[in-house]
Amino acid sequence: MHVDHDANADNRPTVSVVIPMHNEQGAVSGLVQGISAAASELPAFEIIAVDDGSTDGTYEALKEMQKDCPQLRILQHRIAGGQSAAVHSGVKAARANICCTLDGDGQNPPEELPKIWAPLVSGDDASIGLVAGQRVGRKDTASKKLASRFANALRGWMLKDGTRDTGCGFKAFRTQAFLDLPFFNHMHRYLPALFKAYGWNIALVDVAHQQRLSGESKYTNFGRAMVGIWDLFGVVWLTRRAKSVSAKEASRS
Template sequence: MEYRLTIVVPVYNEEDNLLRVESEFNAYFKTAKAKSKVLFVNDGSKDTSLDIIKDICARSTDFEYIAFTENCGLSAAIKAGFDHADTELVGYIDSDLQTAPDDFNILIEEIGPYDLVTGVRADRQDSFVKNMSSKIANGIRRSFTHDGMDDTGCPLKIIKTDYAQRIPMFKGLHRFLPAMILLQEGKVKQVPVRHFPRVAGEAKFGVWNRLLGPLMDCFAYLWMKKKYINYKVGNSSRG
């Protein structure tokens, strides 16, 4: 049975979480509504993350990896994962597992007529400051993009791969995935998913880059929207 979904898992210094990632995905694979595999993208980790990833991939063909030579950031890791996917669908989840692999089954049920389905973190298990900064950042982004999304920072998404691979590379793209699908005249939907507190490792984003980063990225998005080229091929000699 061929894989239908590649799930991109960006990794930067997450050695304390990776064996749990392996365990939870092995459990998910048994109930997955679409044949799935994991693609780790090691973003220049300075701890033992890459060694652990190699061991996980050696234990099962349901896990693959690519590794950057240096740290390039979350957006680069996500985009590289999308570009390396060879399945009909591509997903994304963070390696801290504050969202659950099992909830990909919720997104799979909705993807049919849509080109992106994203989670919305219900009963979010973060600090007051983190929650408020994210709400403010989402409000700023919505005022620029008009994408109708309540929680683009939710690290649980499924996208049709041909749409994902047409997203241009830019820093901050992880905040604009629904907007970039809409630029391609695609359809997007959001559905509630579970959220959990981080149990190991350290968060990679603070209040400052949750607020200032999205504001700066919004201006980059507006420039890109003005310059964006969208086309559809009607036919060709290739059939």
């Protein structure tokens, strides 16, 4: 993989890996170690763990890992704000021009990360704003997979976003392009549609999936469905009203 070394001319990391975490104490060590190993091929990287109001020992576990991982930065929400809020806080704090996300429960194997950031780090296609993972061989319950399949089909029909699995935590994107998007809760499930609406191309990458390392799901199937219906109508409205032009300052003559 070609690495753009110019990205580090100002001592910024090549990639910032953002992990939203809520009561994931048991997953901390494996995730931080796995991300560090996967990112060892990069000139520089940082890991931004966002403790989203955890009530277990997640924060303490992160502080312990920080002793041996200088690339680890820790942000903390006093109260839980949800996955999208945690991701947004992490991206706002990121020092790299490229951010990569994965779930904090360990179901996204860190060794898959290089496949996600490769299209952006290579710099071969400046039109790509987002690389989205699509899970294969999902290790979820039958009911959760069925609910997800229905939600993805409905979302795909309404948004025409071209991806079968927007619920996958693996995403890589241009940091500023993400911050230019309108923020709302649960936006992490609609990033392909939002990036396309704002003029970016997206790349899709198949990724592995594994059993949860700790904790339990933060959503019920019913609760996810109810929130998702309202979100869908909102995202349809947003994508149809997205700003479609950008300005370029004229050079002084």
